[in-house]
Amino acid sequence: MEFIILSSLTAVLLLISFLKDRKKSMKALKMAGKRLLKIVPMILIMVILIAIILYYFPPDVMSRYLGGENRWLAMLSATVLGTIALIPGFIAFPLGGVLRDSGVPYMVIAAFTSSLMMVGLLTLPVEKQYLGMKVSLLRNLVSFVIALTVAVVTGICYGEIF
């Protein structure tokens, strides 16, 4: 779905661009190719890391770590797990639904999905190319704290803490 929208949008805009100005469009294409090539090595490293982690911790194994007795500990480990996991949303949220049905508190699910989306240790090789290592780490640290905050507030709102 995303692919169809994205590719047709690109094709239409590229066509309009070429009709308006051939030279400018060629320049844009060259620019796109150069930038893509520059980031490819880091993307390769990232995908290798993802593949290794996903092999040893497939989503169903991960979910086993989230059902612990101590909900604070479970929340913290869910946040940590979320930072190293890279699961697309269309798998993560149904997984969240399954977890909830098996009795995992909302605060743990919120911790996992929030940090999953906001924090990415595996994407660091790519992120540092644009933002620099220091700022990338800072951004991820801040996001980690925000994910924890979201989890705690979720716990309060669902009456899981008080």
Next chain:
Amino acid sequence: MNRKTISLTVIIIICMGALAALFVLDPEAPGAIGRIFASNILSMLKILPFVFILIALFDVWVNREIIERHLGEEGGAVSFLWAVLLGGTTVGPMIVCLPVAAALYKKGARLTVIFTYIAASTVVRVPMTLFESSYLGVKFTIIRYAVSLPLIIGTSVLMGRGLQKKNYEIKE
């Protein structure tokens, strides 16, 4: 050889070494990992070239003034609304927002707005949100939004202002 290529080579050698060790310890691993790798790379290839073409088109066609007026120093509070909307409609994996952020920066968007955009694209993705609320309930989504949005804007402003003073720049 500069430092970058050396560290890159070292990382690649370590990866190769790790893979070789895996092959000895767990003969099934490399094949399985290779398959996951291939499917992930494929999904990246389906998105990234288009993203980079769109960014380049943005680069050659969109006037710097427009970005400066709406997302630059003179943009005011509305800039953050744009940043959140732009982040929410970004498609693909998280890393897509990074080259977009770099392009916006080059066109004169201010740092506070760019950090808001990056954070928003990890928090308020519209298609993901629909998924989330259908599996976990609307209440869950509302709580997440209500807590994250003010926090990401607040921290982005702090980070942006702090870094601006240090002459920080986003690389292309």
